[in-house]
Every structure is written in C-alpha cells, then in structure tokens.
Amino acid sequence: MNRKSLTCSNGHHLRAAGALAGKTLPCPRCGVAVTVPWEDAFTVPEQPPQRDSLSDTGVMRILGEASMPVQQSETQPSDPSTGSHRPCPRCEYLVSDQSTVCPKCSCYMGVLPQFLRALLPKNMSA
Structure with missing residues (x-):
C-alpha cells in the first residue's frame, strides 16, 4: 500500500495510506485536524532493482556440481x-x-x- 508521510501542526510525524488523500482526520497524538494532501497519494512506487536471471550454470553451482558431465551423442545409448x-x-x-x-x-x-x-x-x- 502506498503511504504518505506528513506532520501535524504540533510537529507529530504521521503516515497515512494513499486512499486517505484529501480527507481530514484527527492527529492520533494531539487531536488536531490534519488533511492528507493529494499530491503524492497516487504515485507509482519505485520499481525494484533488476535482478540477474539465474542461468543453468548458476543452478549447477548451487547444486554442487563439480564438473560438467561428458556429453554423449543421442544416437548411441550408453553401454550397460x-x-x-x-x-x-x-x-x-x-x-x-x-x-x-x-x-x-x-x-x-x-x-x-x-x-x-x-x-x-x-x-x-x-
């Protein structure tokens, strides 16, 4: 939920949900009427940092694969x-x-x- 930080006239720091924009509510500490401003109520939150995708090699390192297996051709079945x-x-x-x-x-x-x-x-x- 998008939250807005604001301060009442007596200096108390408050946070209000974006859905309360434009409404006047009492300060929970002192009871003074505080109006939640509209300006930043509906701003889109900042995008999280872009993460690198996990490659097959990374998965193998996590799983503890020490060396890559020798690739056999698909036409030749392994010799039992x-x-x-x-x-x-x-x-x-x-x-x-x-x-x-x-x-x-x-x-x-x-x-x-x-x-x-x-x-x-x-x-x-x-």
Whole structure:
C-alpha cells in the first residue's frame, strides 16, 4: 500500500495510506485536524532493482556440481556392460551412476544413495 508521510501542526510525524488523500482526520497524538494532501497519494512506487536471471550454470553451482558431465551423442545409448547405470526419471535414458545430469535431456538426477541402488531392477543395478 502506498503511504504518505506528513506532520501535524504540533510537529507529530504521521503516515497515512494513499486512499486517505484529501480527507481530514484527527492527529492520533494531539487531536488536531490534519488533511492528507493529494499530491503524492497516487504515485507509482519505485520499481525494484533488476535482478540477474539465474542461468543453468548458476543452478549447477548451487547444486554442487563439480564438473560438467561428458556429453554423449543421442544416437548411441550408453553401454550397460561398462559399470552400473540407472534410468533418467524424465526420459528413461540409461545414465551412469557417476553422472548427476542426464546427457540426453539435461535433467538433474543427483547422486544415487547406496541404499536406493538395491531397489533398481537387476539389469540396471550395480
């Protein structure tokens, strides 16, 4: 709500809402009639400072990604015989357990805790 600062004739500092512009009200301290002026009642408040948009790199830094994953081509599926893999929750592409981002759809997957590895199907578990 837009507020206006004003002073009564006895020197008391008051604040009034912009909706009270033009109205005469008593000062809550001394009871003297105070009229809320019209001039700044409907001014548009100052725009907040422009913030930088958060980039994908910034998100990865916040999430703690130490290094970018190696990008694999989309036509070559990852080889399940080399190490353990898990499916991406978004596109179901098999992703290495060491990777935290799906190379196909760039979905952040995080590190899979050891106790959850036992719940994966046998053909995808470590």
